[in-house]
Amino acid sequence: MTPQTFDAFQVIADPSRRQMMQLLSKDSMTINALAENFDMSRPAVSKHIKIMYNAGFITITDIGRERHCTLKKDGFDELQNFINYFDQFWAGKLKKLETLLNNKAK
Amino acid sequence: MQxxxxxxxxxxxxPQDVWDxxxxxxxLEQWLMPNDFQPVVGHKFQFFCNNTCFCEVLEVEPCTKLTYTWQTNSVETKKPFVSKVMWTLLPKENGTELQLVHNGFTALEDLIMHENGWNKCAEKLEGLVNKVEK
Structure with missing residues (x-):
């Protein structure tokens, strides 16, 4: 199976993944402990974890026989970059509007 | 996180000048982008550029308020995401105050409106990341 790749917005568009991230925001958890909170098969949980991992929202660390999931900043940074881009976009456009309106008044 | x-x-x-x-x-094209906008609720329009924005008018209150959806693609993956743009005009003594709110970024708010508050979460996140990346 080819691993699916999603962008940051698609990753958080899924309610189960959001819930997983909320649980992980409290503490890092093993995949088993995380799975206990969801009424879905273990492979389904693993699939969500892989998607979050691929998009940089979590890291997975092997400790003994357990796999621990921890939130990672990269995925969230991508969301933030997108918002920052539009923030600057609008600031530039509003300034341009001011110039236009002022020229019109002359 | 913003x-x-x-x-x-x-x-x-x-306000009338700004509204125009x-x-x-x-x-609108002169300062924003080429478009086929009409101030009619339900009108679907586009801002034409490299990364075309697909929009739909939600609210029109002449000289006061204008709202539309704003759907564009993620620059890297080309997958669409939906958001909302709201303009509010307030008459002032010597002109007009224009407020812009651009929000509703897909499910971002749901995630951030998390009960513990995002700041706390972000602090913790930073701590965790530092711990992991040593």
Whole structure:
């Protein structure tokens, strides 16, 4: 199976993944402990974890026989970059509007 | 983490002048982008550029308020995401205060409106990341 790749917005568009991230925001958890909170098969949980991992929202660390999931900043940074881009976009456009309106008044 | 974009700008023209530049397609094009906008609720339109924005008018209150959806593609993956743009005009003594709110970024707010509050979460996140990346 080819691993699916999603962008940051698609990753958080899924309610189960959001819930997983909320649980992980409290503490890092093993995949088993995380799975206990969801009424879905273990492979389904693993699939969500892989998607979050691929998009940089979590890291997975092997400790003994357990796999621990921890939130990672990269995925969230991508969301933030997108918002920052539009923030600057609008600031530039509003300034341009001011110039236009002022020229019109002359 | 910032979850919406807000800008307030003062223009020394009347609300009607500013409104014209927000709602007349040919004037809108001069400062924003080429478009087929019409100030009619339910009208679907586009801002034409490399990364075309697909929009739909949600609210029109002449010289007061204008809202539309704003759907564009993620620059890297080309997958669409939906958001909302709201313009509010406030008459002032010597002109107009224009407020812009751009928010509703897909499910971002749901995630951030998390009961513990995002700041706390972000602090913790940073701590965890530092711990992991040593």
């Amino acid at each position: 979850k919406e974009i807000k800008h307030t700008w003062f223009y020394s023209q009347s 530049y927000l709602t007349k397609s040919e004037l």
